[in-house]
Amino acid sequence: MIQLKIVWIMLFFFVTCIATSQEVTKTKFGQGNLNIIAKDSSWSMKFATRFQLLSTTAWDINDDHYSKSKTDFLVRRARLKFGGFAYSPKLKYKLEIGLSNRDISGSSEYTNNTPRYIFDAVIKWNFYKNFTLWAGQTKLPGNRERVISSANLQFVDRSMLNSAFNIDRDIGLQLWHNFKLSDKFILKEVFAFSQGEGRNITTGNLGGHQYTSRIELLPFGDFKGKGDYKGGDLYREQKPKLALGITYDFNANAVKDRSNQGSYMKTSHGFHETNIYTVFLDAMFKYKGLSFMGEFTDRNADEITFVNTAGDIKNVKVGNALNIQIGYLFKNNWEIATRYTNLNYHTTISNELKEQYTLGVSKYIVGHNLKVQSDITYSTKDSDSSGLMYRLQFDIHF
16 A cells, blocks of 8 residues: 555656656657656656566475475566756756565664665765765665666576675765776776665664775776676677776674675674675676676675574674676577676575576567566585576566
């Protein structure tokens, strides 16, 4: 009922904007969002919606024996996105709201026991030349795979490196800057200061704060269509393009076991607090339909072990991971891609995933805006058991 009310409020607001605006930009499907500009050009708003329908079938494998398959059908994501400028084109904003069960999951006493509807609510102010200040809740400048939109992925979903080590979204400030070292060589920098406990937290700051720095090098210039943050070489770069990135994240006195993600580390006297350090290295390469993305991450902490409220010994989830994926897009817009992921925790975790081998096939009907993707994944665990998973997903993105 609450979700339905939100949808109606958004639609009412959107229709009202159209009725009072002077110009509505009309585009074909796949060529951009519906764009509204105020009569006096003092503000604009782009509206977009998307959803993903996912089918998953999985088998557990023990001693070469396959278990009975488990099949799920799911609305994986359903989002409403708003963006544009206010007062000046130099002052931009973005609002993204999630409506699917997976989008709004994770409610707890720390989110006021309410669904986590808000993904992004951020203002971007280009206050001087190539300097832009962001304020609000959005993705931190962490690993490349996480910053790539879930609508623009090369596979059905992100790798287990991302699910285990990403630093996701948080609320705070980010300062972005870029400049050219030569005619083509571009350097981009970003620094973020955030609360340190993830998105939609209402209880305030329980631990310390989080500090994130990232540098990117693009020796051959910008990718076409911001392709350095899109899966696959859909633009078929006619000249080699390469992006190299490094991120260092420091979460002071963190109270969650995966930096600003994971579970709160509750103890009998409050929370276990420890400094958590995370490093990300990544690369993206594209050329004439061929694409490569590689990532490595390492997380460590000052005090790894703690005793929870039940008296059990628990650990901060420190370790490292590697993810490599390569794909080729044929001229008929079919793509074949393969991915290898290795996960290595420094502490013992029950039923821990160790390695994954994934083969994916995608058909891009209208780029990432309308596509069908499937992949099959073989996983191994430290318990000497393994698993097989097949996924099929339909994605539509306005």
